[in-house]
Amino acid sequence: MHSLSSWVLGILGIGAAVCQAAVTTVSVSATASHAIPTTLFGQMFEDINSGDGGLYAEMLQNRAFQQVTPGTSDALDFWSAIAGANIAVIADPKPVSDALPNSLQVSVPGKSTTAGFANSGFWGINVNSSWTYTASFYYKFPTSSSQSVKFTVELRSASGKTLASSATTASGTATTWKQVQLTLKPTTSAPDVNNQFVVLVQPSGSATTTVDFAMFSLFPPTFKGRSNGMRMDIAETLVEMGPKFFRFPGGNNLEVRPSCRGQTTATRWQWNATVGSLLDRPGRVGDWGYVNTDGLGLLEYLQFFEDADMEPIMAVWSGYSLGGTSLPENELAPYIQQSIDQACYDLCCSASGHLSLYALDQLHYSRSSQGYRSPGALRASLGHPEPFTLNYVEIGNEDFFAADTYPYRFQDFVGNLSKAFPQLTFIATSDVGDPTLTPTPQAYDVHVYQTPGWFAQNVFSYDSFARDGQKYFEGEYAAISTNANDLFGTPSDGRLTFPTMQSSSGEAAFMTGLERNSDIVFAASYAPLLQHVNSTQWTPDLVSFDAGSVVRSTSFYTQKLFATNQGDEFMPSTLPNQNGTVFWSISRLTSTLEVIIKIANSGNSSAQLAFALPFSDVASSGTLQLLTGAETASNTPEAPNTVVPKTSTITTGKTIDYTAPAFSVSIIRVVAS
Structure with missing residues (x-):
């Protein structure tokens, strides 16, 4: 995601302050020059510790032990034992699903009243007495002997005070998985987010009792009340900005980083591993080095766009892996077909055909072997029979890194996708005009991270572009440093931790040029959009947050002022x-x-x-x-x-x-x- 396109690399510098003593008279024309596209200002999202624990409302971290190594201490990250319980993540011989092979095995002493375990959330849990929380987990007994166990689920403060509690009893010989669902209504709000989700296990007998647990979840009320939906305060903040589009599922996080934990092409973001039951989403180690649960999947994204009155600019993986590896042309076919299916999930109207929603292969099928299966039918069966809006599809991300292979990849993807969906606009991600692409791109995605002065000096960048029908998407831009010689250094080198009025006013200057050239610039989005302040990997960001609060940056307000004050000509x-x-x-x-x-x-x-x-x-x-x-x-x-x-x-x-x-x-x- 975060790199400079070569067309801007050579233009550096910070604009000197100019004293404006005299009055500058601006004469305005009585005749409009062009219509302004409704999509001009929007948002670009990449999961950099900002999907799970951020926009996605799930409050428990490492909730399903996805993509971890059983038996290691790392597998227990964010979990801890309470009062003598023994806990370990195991490779379960009878897992809750094929996609979630690990479970939490818990052993508690007989007749214990306090033994159990806790989850610390995403660096805290926000406990609000005006909310009702939904908690759930799956459990089974690893042996077939008759059992009787009381489960108590709590929200607790750091001092051990119980803020909310609910209990249920499990009995019998439950060697197959059963789900517990409870609601939690706090009696008081916590003064901070240093709180825990607690599960207590109380056996009825004197012997040690062992229980296997899987797929925990804790949800607060969500944006628009969506099941498995978005965190209210973050979603409301994003909507407040007035965006007209949302670029997803990310920049680099769309791709594959072979150097990261031995990833391969199979670990790219795959839409069909992100839909259906949460039990059938294996998750993936994302390209920022941590696990994405994929609870925030394709359906959740698209529903959010509908709720927020935005339209998607959707990227498809185009055969390039971070680290410099591209698939040869003769291996692209199944990935092209999967991209067709991805677009078809949004647009296809068909709801016919039988679907096995909870079979793992349902989540991983590709159209090349679909049989009776249909992405449109899958979407309909998940509760959205009508097609979603989809007008723009981006082919890859920052393919100026792989300019030598992008021509055949772009040609093959666009050639096949355009046959299936001739109504879509396809966006290229290489440098503008370099290399030469066939077919000629309908639009280019341009990225630039620079100094505040650079943005002021390049307000007229697009004025010289040809008016030949080609459109441009300023898909990522931000003033990130005051040091033109070390843009990607540390704060001590000039790198910004948070946007400043200097950086935001420089961006605003550039945005006036985007609006002036909106006859060819159809969309623009600051990036990155979100950062969790307890786990930051890139600065600055438009919106910062922790488990309980949201901070709107000066650049957020700049974007809001432009997006909510947009004319139509x-x-x-x-x-x-x-x-x-x-x-x-x-x-x-x-x-x-x-x-x-x-x-x-x-x-x-x-x-x-x-x-x-x-x-x-x-x-x-x-x-x-x-x-x-x-x-x-x-x-x-x-x-x-x-x-x-x-x-x-x-x-x-x-x-x-x-x-x-x-x-x-x-x-x-x-x-x-």
Whole structure:
């Protein structure tokens, strides 16, 4: 995911601050130059410790012992024994499913009242007395002798206080797996997230009792009440930004990193291993080095997009593995077919045919041997009979790393996918125009991570691009460092931990250029989207969070200001100084007759501007939304509201005089006809 496309590698530098003492008059055209695509501003998601434990609402970490080595201490990560219980992860001879071969074997002394085990969650568990939690697990007895055991499930504070509790009794000779489902209603909210999920096992007899457990789960209320759904506060934050699309399932996390724990092509993200019962999702070691449960699967993604009124930009794996390995052309066919099935899951209307939903092969079948099976039928059987929206499919990710093999891979994937789905737009991920691709790409995905000054200096990057029908997706961009010579270094080298007003105003400057060129730039998304502050692998990020709180960065508010103040047609105007630090773009929302002026001041001095509007009737007042702060000001977990937008009423007219503060993003809206 996180690399520079070669078209930007040679253009470095930080823009010098320019004092704007004189008034700059901006004349606005009365005629729009082009329609602005509704998809212009959206979000790019990659699971970098931000799916499990983040957007996906599951609260237990290592819940199903996926992709771990039984019998090792690492297999017990985030689990601990309580009061004399013995616990170990075993390769179960009779597992709960073929996809989940491991279980937690627990032995407790007879008549124990406290023995059991606990899970610490994703660096904590948020306990809220206004919520009702859903807890579940599977259990069996490894021997056939008659058993009677009481299970008590609790939420506990770090001090040992019980915050919620529910119990059930299991008896008989349960040598086959049974599921326990309970609800937990806390009597009080915890003052912090240092809480645990606890299971106590109390045998009725005096002998030591052994129980096998599998597939634990703890869910709070979810966004839109979806089963197996999204964490409310994070999902609501993402929706608040006003995104129109969501790029998924990620950049690098789509691919394979052979150097990571011996991964092979089989460990790439596969849509059909992420749908159906959670018992049939084996998970995978993702390309950031930790296990993805795949509880956040294709269906959950697509339902979220519907609930959030976004459309997907969906990537398919295109035969390239991180580390430099590409599949030869004669081995691509089954992967192309799997990509067709992936798109068909979204779009196919067929709901016919018998499906064995809980068979492992159902989750791994490919269309090349489908028989009576249908991805559309699978989707329908899982509760969504109507096709999802799908207009854009991206072929691979950052294939400028494998430019020598991308031509045949792009040609074969697009050639076959376009035959099945001629209505889709296919996006190339190599450098623009290099190598030459056949067929000519309908769109390119461009990535750039740079300094704040670079973004201000490259506001006009797309102005020189040909208007030949080709479109562009600025799929990943962010100001990540103040040091042009060490962009990917450490904070001491200039790398940012959190976005700053300097970085965010530089990004805003670049975004005015994206809007001006939205006749060819159809979509743009900052990246990465999310970071868990207790397990961060890439900085800065748009939104930060822990187990109980969410932090909106200055760049989040910049994105929100642009996305929620988007017109439907672009109004040309006097162009900004290409060597300056103050930039603007002007659009019009025809349904409300509003003119929307976006201003980015990426410099350290205020700027005086005068906007001359070509309309005979302009309201005497308008609204101003202003985000501004000190050059290095950031929103952090310790100070989440250091810089937030403020809305006020300003005087307007045919000429609007405005002073843009240093390091600021300003939005002026006024009705004009």
